[in-house]
Amino acid sequence: MTNTNYLIIGSGVAGLTFALRIAEQFPNKKVTIVTKANADESNTKYAQGGIAIVTDKNEDSYQKHIEDTLICGDGLCDEAVVKMVVTEGPKRLKELIEWGAKFDKNSDGNLNLGKEGGHSENRVVHHKDQTGHEIERAILMQVYQKENITVLDHHFATDLITAENCCLGAIVLDEKTKQISTYLSDITLLATGGIGHLYGHTTNPVIATGDGIAMAYRAHADIKEMEFIQFHPTAFYEASTGSKFLISEAVRGFGAYLRTKKGHRFMIDYDSREELASRDIVSQSIDLELKKSGDDCVYLDCTHLDLEAFKKHFPMIYNHCLKSGIDISKDWIPVVPAQHYLCGGIVVDTNGKTSVTNLFACGECTQTGLHGANRLASNSLLEALVYSSRIYEYLANPNLKIKIVKKEILESDTAKKTEIDSNYLDVLKAKLQHLMRQNAGIVRYDTDLLNAKEQLLKWKEEIEKIGNTHQISSSYYELLNMITIGTLIVSQSIERQENRGGFVKFKAPSFAKKKS
Template identity: 55%
Template sequence: MTHKYDFLIIGSGIAGMSYALKVAKHGKVAIIAKTTLEDANTYYAQGGIASVTNPWDNFEKHITDTLDAGAGLCDVSVVERVVQEAPAQINELISWGVNFDKDEKGNFDLHREGGHSEFRILHYKDSTGAEIQTSLIETIRNHPNIDVYDNHFTIEILTQHHLGQVVTRHTPGIECYGAYILDLQTREVLTFLSRITMMATGGIGCIYQTTTNPLVATGDGIAMVARAKGEIKGMEFVQFHPTALYHPGVRPSFLITEAMRGYGGVLKTKDGKEFMQKYDERLSLAPRDIVARAIDTEMKNRGDDHVFLDVTHKDAEETKKHFPTIYEKCLTYGIDITKEMIPVAPAAHYLCGGIFVSIDGETSINRLYANGECACTGLHGANRLASNSLIEAVVFADSAAKHSVPLFKKFSFQEDIPDWNAEGTTSTEEMVLITQSYKEVGQIMSSYVG
């Protein structure tokens, strides 16, 4: 079966859905979700979204903080664009129904996180990602120009290779015509033809043994583009979040937001001693890469499997108010964070590299764009500044929409693409073999690639 759409969006997080809402005014849109729209990394983002919104802050400070965190490898022009366009995109999120916490005066209740010199993190309690995801889903589901395909797994993107041509990394003018997509319920492989395709499949966290990412974060989009001979960049830059809740056997690891350290949480060893003064003058508010390495060093030197994050010195009711989700989650493991320190350890969290894109979100393959964690925009360099990912997604969704909308009608559907050829495919009789290989990859990645 063949479907035709002006815009084909592979992925269901903020990167894909915000792009969908921007282009749906101009053409027919399909969103492909591996499981459901709710099951995306966006949903699990606790801390918030970074933007200059208060009079004490300014663009230059946010730019400097981002460049410092990125270890000199950020694209300065991209950093400037994202920071400067962030406030307008915050307003658009609000217009789509997203709520952010405000103080008694009606101003945004801003948090400060590691690596930030000012309070600039907009949030909704400690479940900002869930608020954004839920609001966008409601708007998406009610949009007449957007069709959602839940439980559909994208196998590969379509290029000249599927027309029988030889395509290499040196082939000029590679084009994307859509994708082969598996309906996980009927087991039928469908052909989706499109004028424009947006890859927004998220990161690679689940190829690691320990990760904060949901189980869908397996790097599918990056692999598809690599197989199609697209340019991939910066895959060595995998960020480990320093404070995932330590509870062996639980996957994914529950994230203890950066905002908790901004709130006043202090990192300590098992004997209750602070240690960040040995590594950075910003102490527990240093950027993620510094804190993660410091924790890892302490764990290795002491032979411990975790450290602690302590907020017991803070007002108990304020802690519950600011971090209700974390408070309730920790209680399920028998930890009252107002009275006991939280056991934490680093976990694979965010890919700073990915599918290389221009400042307009274009990949090296014509008619193919990429956004979100699967894309390497140049914003993050070697290390992402806390809460810069969500704002990157909406700014680049806007850039990609402005670039692709004037172009899409110039492209026609490639009617010569053949139906999926199932010849040579097999069904595995013993899934345990795949499970075992999957676990082995996770162990190798966690031990030697991070």
């Protein structure tokens, strides 16, 4: 049993920036970060585009960014939250730069701002096409310099410990030794990222299995708007399942065209913003085009763009295409929508508090009210930074009194049991991913959702029985969590009766074109 003052589950930008702030404020208190892979492996690392922040008040304004976010969220954003996040953005950017993050600048020495779908102005601060990787690098360097921060990589949090609707910490599995330990904490922060691996075809890394949301759900925290799944329109097309390479939205902002196999620029048929329409519209439009044609993918045409400027701005994308046999100066890039982001999650207030006392949450695993029915491009890192700071400011208040609940903690049973057949877990996971893609994808149908819910509940009962009699592993818990998340997505999709943003549902297979 280990005691710590602050237990942070997850090592993306949300968890790391909170850890850094709270460790600096309270040098005599213990801060423990639990992460199930390497410390630098998170959804943050794979964020290519950048951070949407108003920096040029002459061309841009807070109001424009607010309006773009509200339009993209299709009437379901919390306007007060949107205003708070947008206006706090410049402070958070200044902080990142002070921590050592480097962002691209133009010849005048000013920030080189990109433009992405749904944005009315150039406001995306970036580091080439590897912004998340650069932020993660800079913050981790700072974290490792703090003597009161302990980073436990390859440690998997299996469940939260609660009593009287108060979080006391978490049960943690050391993936190397297979030892199960209890971590008691004054404050627990979930910063566990997204759910992409549930769909198989995703831009997320394989660690994105919705663990934090599933744990919070089992701890009876409020979970909301799980039906709003954002599919990125342009993942590099490959026939196999698994994590997909993202072709950043900034490439379309740079001037690339979307075309069918026959060469038709189809986005002109759907939205007046054409390729720079918001992600929900572009993804749904691609989905319809593929259903009409029977093709496996559409194409991103960059052949008319300045090649040297493209290579400078998108070196990782250029090299990935080249390694895959695509010369962007003469070849079109095959792309297809892939699961990218979850707009709902654990309900939190403006201080990151969940409905469970002493349990906070931050980043993609949360439902803050910022995104509504569809996230505006590059608002995710912004949200994580702002809410991380808000949680810190709340907890750093010297007058804050933290509720203490006593509970007898029983040591976990570590007796050797039969290991779960890994092949069984792999087969069931593949079935789950196929079910979610088919029945809860870009466009959904009531009958499919009802069938999916029935199947998910059967799988949940089946896997819970196995967990009672076999030795648990991180693979087991990931699958349990994915089934839990799938059930939440499907159930809340059934409950929602109107199409909004990224959520499209019909009684029977049909699809109407959008035009605005």
